[in-house]
Amino acid sequence: GIQVEQSPPDLILQEGANSTLRCNFSDSVNNLQWFHQNPWGQLINLFYIPSGTKQNGRLSATTVATERYSLLYISSSQTTDSGVYFCAVDNRGSTLGRLYFGRGTQLTVWP
Amino acid sequence: DTEVTQTPKHLVMGMTNKKSLKCEQHMGHRAMYWYKQKAKKPPELMFVYSYEKLSINESVPSRFSPECPNSSLLNLHLHALQPEDSALYLCASSQWTGGDREQYFGPGTRLTVT
Numbered sequence: 650g651i652q653v654e655q656s657p658p659d660l661i662l663q664e665g666a667n668s669t670l671r672c673n674f675s676d677s678v679n680n681l682q683w684f685h686q687n688p689w690g691q692l693i694n695l696f697y698i699p700s701g702t703k704q705n706g707r708l709s710a711t712t713v714a715t716e717r718y719s720l721l722y723i724s725s726s727q728t729t730d731s732g733v734y735f736c737a738v739d740n741r742g743s744t745l746g747r748l749y750f751g752r753g754t755q756l757t758v759w760p
Numbered sequence: 761d762t763e764v765t766q767t768p769k770h771l772v773m774g775m776t777n778k779k780s781l782k783c784e785q786h787m788g789h790r791a792m793y794w795y796k797q798k799a800k801k802p803p804e805l806m807f808v809y810s811y812e813k814l815s816i817n818e819s820v821p822s823r824f825s826p827e828c829p830n831s832s833l834l835n836l837h838l839h840a841l842q843p844e845d846s847a848l849y850l851c852a853s854s855q856w857t858g859g860d861r862e863q864y865f866g867p868g869t870r871l872t873v874t
Contacts, residue, residue, distance in 0.1 A: 680861040690848045692803070692865040735802060739861060746791060746854055746861045747816060750802035 651676045651740040655751035662726045662758050670721040670754045672736030679741050681712050682748070683721050686733040695721070695734075726758045763787075764866035766851050772872045775841060781869045783834040783851030791856040792834045793863065794826060797848040809834060810856065841873045 652675035662668055674681070683695040696703050696710040698719065703710050707727075712719040723730055733755050737748040764785045773779050783792065791810050795803035808816035809828040823845075825837040834851055851866040 680863075682862065684865075690797075690850075690868045690870065692850065692868075694862070694864060697862040737802075737863075746856055746863065747793075747805050747808060748803075748863060750804075752802055 651678070651738060651749050653736060653738055653749050653751040655734075655736050655754050657754060658752065659755045660757070662756070664726055664728060664758055664760050666726050666758075667722070667724045668726060668756070670723070670734055670736075670756075672719040672721070672738075672751055674717050674719075674736075674738050674740075676717075677741040678714065678717075678738040680737075680739040680746060680748070681719055682737050683710055683719070684735045684737065685730075686735060686753070688732060692735070723756075726756075728758050728760055731756055731758050764851055764853055764864050766849075766866035766869050768869060769867065770870050770872075772874060773838065773841065774874055775843070777841075778837070778839045780838065781836040781849055781851075781871075783836075783866055784832055785853040785864070785866075786832055787853065787855070787864070788831075789853035789855050789864075790831065791854045792828065793852040793854075794834070794836055795850040795852065795865075797850060797868075799847075803850055807836075838871075841871075843873050846871055846873045 654673045684692045700714040709722045733753040737750045794806040797803040807826045812828045827835040848868045852863045854863045
């Protein structure tokens with residue numbers, strides 16, 4: 650299957666700081682999603698972004714499909730941003746959209 | 761509405777018990793998924809249903825038995841589980857058709873096998 654690598658594995662920030670999370674993938678994709686997993690386990694959809702750039706409030710994401718990477722930007726971090734951020738892809742030609750997840754970035758935001 | 765619901769939220773069962781997990785979506789999605797997530801690991805695919813038919817089984821042990829009674833419901837029947845099966849079980853759905861492949865996840869069932 651497709652390989653998905655996320656960096657950094659851990660990130661510790663003070664409230665108000667900005668950060669960039671990276672996702673590299675090993676093959677062409679039809680789907681790329683960014684999720685935030687909160688402490689209760691809920692996977693919250695942040696972006697569906699197989700290519701291009703999107704923004705939602707303090708969060709934005711860019712996927713450069715030809716170079717096989719995606720970036721998630723978090724500006725003016727808040728303590729509620731803490732949790733694990735996953736990148737997940739399904740590769741071109743796959744059936745039924747099975748998602749392959751990266752290992753995640755554990756973000757901790759201190760007040 | 762982009763909601764997927766799962767019940768129960770928590771489940772504790774013995775190794776000889778039989779229990780079921782339930783997942784429901786009302787978004788008209790035609791693909792539904794079960795994932796298993798162990799602590800500090802990413803979710804891993806278990807099963808995929810498409811148009812109520814089992815399309816993918818990721819070599820999951822037979823003590824896990826999925827069922828899709830209709831297009832909105834997905835069940836996971838559990839029998840004779842092992843302690844190592846303790847995990848968060850996540851259900852997801854997607855439209856799949858028309859190029860929309862975004863998956864939406866439920867809140868999960870946290871399962872403990874004693």
